[in-house]
Amino acid sequence: MKNMMKIILVLSFLWSFPAYAIDVMEVVKNANHVSYYKGSDGRAKVNMSIFDDQGRERSREFVILRKDDEQMDDAVQKFFVYFNKPADVKKMVFMVVKNMDRDDDRWLYLPALDLVKRIAASDERTSFVGSNFYYEDVSGRGIEEDTHELVEENDTYYIVKSTPKNKAAVEFSTYKNWIHKATFLPIKTEYYDDQGQKIRSYTALKVEVISGHPTVTSSSMEDHKTGGKTVMSYSDVKYDIGLPDDIFTERYLRKAPREYLR
Amino acid sequence: MFSYGQEIELPKGLENLSPMVTSSTEDEGLPFDLSGSLxxxxxxxxxxxAHEKDMSVGEIRFQLxxxxxxxxxxxxLVSDFIYDPVExxxxxxxxKGMGFVDIREANMTFSPLDxxxxxxxxxxxxxxTGDLIFINDLFPKDWNxxxxxxxxxxxKSPSDAIKTAFFISDYSLDVIYIPRFDADRFIDGRRISFFDRMTGGLRGREAPVISHRPDQWFTDDELALRxxxxxxxxxxxxxxxxxxWKSPAGQNIVTGQAEFPRLRTYGASVRGPVGQGIGAVEIGYYKSANGAATNPLVRNDEFRLLLSYEQEIANELTASVQYYLERKLDYDSYLASLPPQAIQDKQNRHLFTLRLTKLLMQQNLRLTLFNFYSPSDKDGYLRLKASYKIRDNLKIEAGANIFYGQKIYSFFGQFKDNSNIFTALHYEF
Known part of the structure; x- marks a missing residue:
């Protein structure tokens, strides 16, 4: 009887939340899918312009190949990142297998030494190639790592507030995501510290439709603490190109798969 | 706390979703890919x-x-052109990699079958799997x-080789044939002084090592499989x-020349995620030339073991540790074969290494410490380096190579007089 009362109490609380037409997990899942899992594979040429607080610019240029595991939807993915610029990393390859149940596997190929190096999966929230984007921004943050709350909904956006389950693993306290209703693309993401100060923000700058998939082809990440900013642009984006599985093996680390990198 | 009502501008293209306009701007550059550095x-x-110049390095190197x-x-094709007044x-x-041209790569790559x-x-x-320690990698090194x-x-110095790699289901086989032996660019006294056990003293550029290297095409060849x-x-x-043996590991008793005795090795390795990092084990059995056990002038058979672990221990800070063992397998015969008063190596050489790498200033500044320490030889070698990228293509660096040890004849101890500091400016295009 006591238990029954508890259940009724809990249910009545749930009932009292604003009744949105869509479940927040549905929104988050869709946003994750359209951001990181379009098609069964893909490739893009990426240009990064990294600006420091003085406006000094550094740039990166690489081709990224991606293939999703067919066993499970929106789960394991493989990435092959082939660098063109700057000159000191030219022909270098960074390969990642994104795992769901454990740390990612990462490799680095250094062409001058012909060395295939296994690298310890670093903190996901460290800079990717010296830019203001983190590894996690490029490959996606597990949707189970946060609790999500739909805080507002208007004609254009679902506004979702996410709070990390493991606060010690991240540098922010919460983040808020403006998810475009029609496409589920995150258009803006703001990260806040414990005081509610905005510390970092992501902005989608340009969207194009590629093979039927609305795709963010230009975006920026700003660090409000350091004043740094990175603009990332995608070109030559293609989906469902039929990447063979073995691209993501030592064979192609040592011998770049040129037909997919041009 | 949050201003939910804030106006969010729609990104370009989202209001009227349109297909990507493919730009047809082909790179109209050179008909080949060119890169290089200075x-x-x-x-x-x-x-x-007393055996070397005060300058440890002084050179301008142009790589194309x-x-x-x-x-x-x-x-x-990758070639270095060097102006080196120290050498x-x-x-x-x-x-041997001597002179003003050093060709590092000149090769063709193709896939005759899929x-x-x-x-x-x-x-x-x-x-x-090693980090600056090599057991089964018997390709030439340039220790100088x-x-x-x-x-x-x-x-790494280059090999003149035919590499064939086979990929059959999930197994891969590399077959590397080197038709004429490629030795290490070993410590011969021209750049780095060392302890000469024959004379019992240090030796340098006044009397560089004269070696007799196996150099007959197709008979003095090498085969490496993985x-x-x-x-x-x-x-x-x-x-x-x-x-x-890639560096001299023997001596001709008649001519006194350094020799490269025959060597066959068998090994294995495994590498994978361990705890929060990457762990690896590698072993090797070194079968030296026939009669090595009883010949004090030829290096013994050896067992080699390497254990390594690497982990990120703080933000942009990675640590790695290695334990390495070199064990003489015919130690009693080795001892018995030594002349009286000769320096006796221990049966086991233990070596620990530590690497710390810290990235700072948006990864533009990289600090590296690498230390070798041998408790059995009571010696070691500390490598320090700081490199800063002034721009994407311009890097300045400074570092030190510090050798230490109690004995003048031990592996690292013999190089004590070569401890040095250096600085460099490096431009790439």
Whole structure:
């Protein structure tokens, strides 16, 4: 009887939340899918312009190949990142297998030494190639790592507030995501510290439709603490190109798969 | 706390979703791919070395790389042009890497069958799990470059080889044939002084080592094999090598010349995720020339073991530790064969290494510490380096190579007088 009362109490609380037409997990899942899992594979040429607080610019240029595991939807993915610029990393390859149940596997190929190096999966929230984007921004943050709350909904956006389950693993306290209703693309993401100060923000700058998939082809990440900013642009984006599985093996680390990198 | 009502501007293109406009801007550049670098490097010994110049390095190195792709084959040429007043030797010897030209790569890559890749010509080869320690990687090293503070890539010197790689289901096999023996660019006294056990003293540029290297095409050849396979996230490999000790490991009793005795090795390795990091184990059995056990002038058979672990321990800070063992397998015979009063090596050489790498200033500043320490030899070698990228293509660096030890004849202790600091400016295009 006591238990029954508890259940009724809990249910009545749930009932009292604003009744949105869509479940927040549905929104988050869709946003994750359209951001990181379009098609069964893909490739893009990426240009990064990294600006420091003085406006000094550094740039990166690489081709990224991606293939999703067919066993499970929106789960394991493989990435092959082939660098063109700057000159000191030219022909270098960074390969990642994104795992769901454990740390990612990462490799680095250094062409001058012909060395295939296994690298310890670093903190996901460290800079990717010296830019203001983190590894996690490029490959996606597990949707189970946060609790999500739909805080507002208007004609254009679902506004979702996410709070990390493991606060010690991240540098922010919460983040808020403006998810475009029609496409589920995150258009803006703001990260806040414990005081509610905005510390970092992501902005989608340009969207194009590629093979039927609305795709963010230009975006920026700003660090409000350091004043740094990175603009990332995608070109030559293609989906469902039929990447063979073995691209993501030592064979192609040592011998770049040129037909997919041009 | 949050201003939910804030106006969010729609990104370009989202209001009226439109297909991507494919730009047809083809790169109208050179008909081949060109890259290169210019490196000016200067360094000095921290103490007087009676056997060497005070300057440990002083050179300007221009590297040019040209790559040309055709439908089924890619040609690659990378060559260094060097002005080096410290060495002051400009006659070119492409095998020994001496003189003003050093060709690092000159090869062609192609796939004759879809399960087969080939690379033919001069190339840099690397395999194995060690970090600056090599058990089953018996491709040539340049220890002089390593000790005087050239860029890490120069630790590997090129091989003139035919590499054939087979990929059959999930197994891969590398077959590397080197038709004429390629030795290490070993410590011979020209750049780095060392302890000579024959004379019982240090020796340097006044009397560089004269070696007799096996140099007959197709008879003094080398064969290196690696079969590898992944079990989940764990990479395993077995290795075989048939050739010669890469640095002198013997001496001709008649001529006194340093020799490269025969060597065959068998090994295995496994590498994969362990805890929060990457762990690896590698072993090797070194079968030296026949009669090595009882010949004090030829290096003994050995067992070698390497355990390694790497982990990120703080933001942009990575640590790695290694334990390495070199064990003489015919120790009693070795002891019995030594002349009286000769220096006796211990049966086991234990070596620990520690690497710390810290990235700062948006990864533009990299600080590296690498220390070798041997509790059995009571000696070690500390490598320090700081490099800062002033711009994307311009880097300045400074570092130190510090050798220490109690005995003048131990592995690292003998190099004490070569401890040096260096600085360099490096431009790439």
């Amino acid at each position: 490196d000016a490097r200067i360094g000095a010994r921290l103490q007087n070395d 790389g040209v790559e040309k792709e055709f439908d089924h084959v890619t040609f690659n 002051d030797h400009y006659a070119v010897d492409l095998e 399960f087969m890749d080939m690379k033919v010509g001069r190339q840099v080869l690397t395999w194995g 470059s390593f000790f005087i503070g050239r860029d890490d890539e120069y630790l 079969l590898y396979h992944s079990f989940g996230a764990f990479e395993t490999a077995v290795y075989y090598y048939d050739g010669y």
